[in-house]
Amino acid sequence: MSNTETATFAGGCFWCIEAAMKELDGVHEAISGYTGGDVEDPTYKQVCTGNTGHAEAVQVEYDPEKLSYEDLLQVFFTVHDPTTLNRQGPDVGTQYRSAVYYHDDEQRELVESFVEELEAEGAFDDPIVTEIESLGPYYVAEEHHQDYYEKNPGDAYCTFNAEPKIRKVREKFADKAKQTPADD
Numbered sequence: 732m733s734n735t736e737t738a739t740f741a742g743g744c745f746w747c748i749e750a751a752m753k754e755l756d757g758v759h760e761a762i763s764g765y766t767g768g769d770v771e772d773p774t775y776k777q778v779c780t781g782n783t784g785h786a787e788a789v790q791v792e793y794d795p796e797k798l799s800y801e802d803l804l805q806v807f808f809t810v811h812d813p814t815t816l817n818r819q820g821p822d823v824g825t826q827y828r829s830a831v832y833y834h835d836d837e838q839r840e841l842v843e844s845f846v847e848e849l850e851a852e853g854a855f856d857d858p859i860v861t862e863i864e865s866l867g868p869y870y871v872a873e874e875h876h877q878d879y880y881e882k883n884p885g886d887a888y889c890t891f892n893a894e895p896k897i898r899k900v901r902e903k904f905a906d907k908a909k910q911t912p913a914d915d
Contacts, residue, residue, distance in 0.1 A: 734796075736793060738800060739789070740789055743811055743819025746889065747810070749761045752803070754904075754909060755802075755803075757797025760791070761792075764871045767785055798907060802904075813859045814860060816860045828862060833866060843863060
């Protein structure tokens with residue numbers, strides 16, 4: 732396997748961000764989990780209370796020869812609403828906040844510049860509220876949350892929330908999306 736890098740994003744329900752990121756050619760893995768809180772090894776049930784301080788997040792392992800960190804930022808800021816505080820669609824609470832957890836100074840500088848550019852060009856009607864934080868402990872979510880969309884494609888939540896994000900990736904980033912038989 733080629734050299735890989737890791738990026739971590741929180742933008743609402745991790746099922747949706749994970750499914751969108753897995754559409755990209757060059758993403759080797761997207762792992763749902765929790766970060767940004769103060770409880771060690773939290774459970775989904777604990778995180779859902781909003782009392783642990785964690786965000787539902789996705790850690791993306793990718794091939795930098797196929798995708799740049801900026802490519803991932805572009806997808807992330809396209810598939811979720813970075814202007815809503817502690818909310819994405821039907822999901823409300825601090826665990827659904829918009830955040831980029833950087834792994835090093837280079838990622839921090841890239842995401843800060845990226846957000847500044849979006850704001851300067853007026854990409855959104857409202858100000859961006861995405862948190863930019865150094866990655867702390869990352870706890871992998873329970874197994875039934877991994878690959879949730881793939882395992883539950885008929886799930887109503889996925890139909891209404893994950894599928895539009897997947898369509899955005901396929902339409903807006905067709906040159907970076909994995910080719911599927913339906914794409915022929």
